[in-house]
Amino acid sequence: MLTRRLQRFRGVYIQKRCFFPGFSQIVSVISNPVDIIRQLDESRKLLESTREELQASYERLTIPQTETFSPLPGFFPRKVELASLRSCLESQPAFTVLFGGSSTGKTALLRQVLSKPDQFLLVSFDLRLPGFSNIQGMYMSFSMKFEELFNRIINSYADHPNSKVKDAFQSTLKGHINGFKLARRDLEKRIDQALSVTGNSDSVITENNLAQLFEQYQSALLAYWNVDPFKDAEPQDHEKSTNLEHKERKEDEKTPAKSLRNANGTESFRRKIPVLFIDEAHRLGTFISSPDCINILLTASLTLTKQDRLCHVVHATSDPFYMYWLRNLNVSHHVKLLTIDDCTKDETRDYFYEYLLPSTLEKLPSPGLIKHKLFPFDVLWDTFGGRLVFYADYISEFIDTNGNAHPLQSSHFLQAYILLKIYLGDSKFKIQSEYQLPQYSEIDNKDTVSPSVLREVIEEILNNPQNITQNRSVNEINYFAACERWSTAEIHKIVAAKILNLTWITPLSERPPNHNSKNFVFRMPALRPMSRVMFKAMQNIYSNDAAKT
Structure with missing residues (x-):
């Protein structure tokens, strides 16, 4: 009986020793070679993709990082x-x-x-x-x-x-x-x-x-x-x-x-x-x-x-x-x-004649053919004021039209004129603005400008007795006085519509050279047209309306 048990145990032991753990996998590879090749190919592609990503990451790290904040070409020194x-x-x-x-x-x-x-x-x-x-x-x-x-x-x-x-x-x-x-x-x-x-x-x-x-x-x-x-x-x-x-x-x-x-x-x-x-x-x-x-x-x-x-x-x-x-x-x-606001008239004249024209109009093959059509600087200042970008865009349009573009036909003036006419004629036209307009719960129409209020504000600005100075090309009115007269909410909606701009302190270009001078006057926050172009559009609309009446 002992001999039989030993033989039986020896047989089981021999079977265990002869068992090969990877035998089933070998059989699977032999029986399904196509699937195994496909899996190997996918693994190879995955490894190559990982290697490429690691290489790209390393290359990104080796690229020198530079600050892209650099001076603008053709900068006019103010x-x-x-x-x-x-x-x-x-x-x-x-x-x-x-x-x-x-x-x-x-x-x-x-x-x-x-x-x-x-x-x-x-x-x-x-x-x-x-x-x-x-x-x-x-x-x-x-x-x-x-x-x-x-x-x-x-x-x-x-x-x-x-x-x-x-x-x-x-x-x-x-x-x-x-x-x-x-x-x-x-x-x-x-x-x-x-x-x-x-x-x-x-x-x-x-x-x-x-x-x-x-x-x-x-x-x-x-x-x-x-x-x-x-x-x-x-x-x-x-x-x-x-x-x-x-x-x-x-x-x-x-x-x-x-x-x-x-x-x-x-x-x-x-x-x-x-x-x-x-x-x-x-x-x-x-x-x-x-x-x-x-x-x-x-x-x-x-x-x-x-x-x-x-x-x-x-x-x-x-x-x-x-x-x-x-x-x-x-x-x-x-x-x-x-x-920061517009340039003074002297600065704008220097920019126009010394920077803009030499780099644009005078570089044409035959600049004299259209240069004689150019309007005097005072006419351009009356429309564009001290916003230098307006002059650059107008000269581009002037060249494109072979010298036949009037300042009142410029894209900036037309945009300002159309915007004013829309807000003056349509009380349901919604304000399109990126400004963070303060919220007022007592207002019903929060997203529209009142045409009647806007018309009164324009008349107040145009009839303001304060003269336009050498350093400022537009009239302005007192911000707090306007808020008391027409309500803060209504004034803020006109500002949000980008018809008026609210200036809290005196722009740098308008400060007197000597702040200790006897002529220095404290300036309250003021409302002024967004630009001289907007001011010109107000004048044009107001004069046309006056002519009709």
């Missing part, structure tokens, strides 16, 4: 505005809001001032093409811009003659750069997980993440200002390095924002001023629906400027109601306000 902006940005860091109507030159002026890599470290966002439409995109855009900024700082000192400067900035800022990158990658993983599980990732990035991002940015800026390459240097080496760049240090000390961190006078390298610039800032409310998110952005701007003096923050906007937005968020009283 001395007063440029001097005021330079004075503002070369002083202690502040939160500045630049108001001005559309096409008055706000962005062009800022481009001219800020696009100096040896003086400013710029982070810019143009909300005409924002690159984001929600809080997730906003976080990613800001994070990548901040990371790229500190990479630029390190690269800007790569060729410094003293290696200690380069090493100090690299060792100090590298950790902050990795912090931006790691935080962004962590959120990207969470977004992918949320999409795979629920198909929705809207709740992954919240206002807290945005607040943490600006805290990272604040910490990195503070580290940038506190970098001291010569902290542990020998006195002789330090003196030698100081003499090497004595001139640059002296230039830096002229700027309070730079010398704020250089009070001991021991630095021997140029420290640049960080600037965070948001163009068309009023569109933030269009892309970001969360009031808390906008509040965090504005509060962070105040912290970086008023509290810590770490960088400039500049918002440019063509929306006069942006002031109400800042007021509602309790920010406006901490903000420095500037207004």
Whole structure:
């Protein structure tokens, strides 16, 4: 019996030892070769695709990131505005809001001032093409811009003659750069997980993440200002390095924002001023629906400027109601306000004869054939005022029509004339505006302009006894008086329709050369036509109506 059991056990053991785990797979391959070849081919293609994606990612990382905020070609220097902006940005860091109507030159002026890599470290966002439409995109855009900024700082000192400067900035800022990158990658993983599980990732990035991002940015800026390459240097080496760049240090000390961190006078390298610039800032409310998110952005701007003096923050906007937005968020009283408007008559004449005509009309093969048809400058000024873009567009139309375009046939005048006629004749025509119009619950027709109110306002502007001056091409009326007479809501709807512009402070081009002069008069917020072209359209319609009666 024992022998039988041993034989039986030995047989089972032999069977187990002879069992081959991959035998079934081998049989499957032999029996289905076509499917196996197809699977191998798909795996090969997947590996090639992954390799290509990794290669593309590596190439993207090796592409040098540059700030595209550069001076515009053919820029016309406006001395007063440029001097005021330079004075503002070369002083202690502040939160500045630049108001001005559309096409008055706000962005062009800022481009001219800020696009100096040896003086400013710029982070810019143009909300005409924002690159984001929600809080997730906003976080990613800001994070990548901040990371790229500190990479630029390190690269800007790569060729410094003293290696200690380069090493100090690299060792100090590298950790902050990795912090931006790691935080962004962590959120990207969470977004992918949320999409795979629920198909929705809207709740992954919240206002807290945005607040943490600006805290990272604040910490990195503070580290940038506190970098001291010569902290542990020998006195002789330090003196030698100081003499090497004595001139640059002296230039830096002229700027309070730079010398704020250089009070001991021991630095021997140029420290640049960080600037965070948001163009068309009023569109933030269009892309970001969360009031808390906008509040965090504005509060962070105040912290970086008023509290810590770490960088400039500049918002440019063509929306006069942006002031109400800042007021509602309790920010406006901490903000420095500037207004850009049209050029003066002398500036416009110089632009027309010295910049525009030599680059357009006089470059034609036979400019004399149509140049004699050109209207005198005073006639053009009467229609276009000091808005330079209107002259450039008119000259283009003048050339296209072989010199047969009258200023009142220009596209800008026709658009203004048609817009006025529509709002004066149709009380149901809805306002088409990107402005953040304040809401009034007591108004029935919130989206339409009252033709009767508009007509009275136009008459008041045209009959205003205040004369048009050398520096201003249109009449204006007092904003608060107009609100008392026709109601704030009705006036705001006319402004939202882009018929009138609301100027809170005196434009830079209209300020007297000496603010301490006896002739200086305090100016209240005023309503004026959007441009001289709109003012001309008002005159034309009013005179035609008067002729009919």
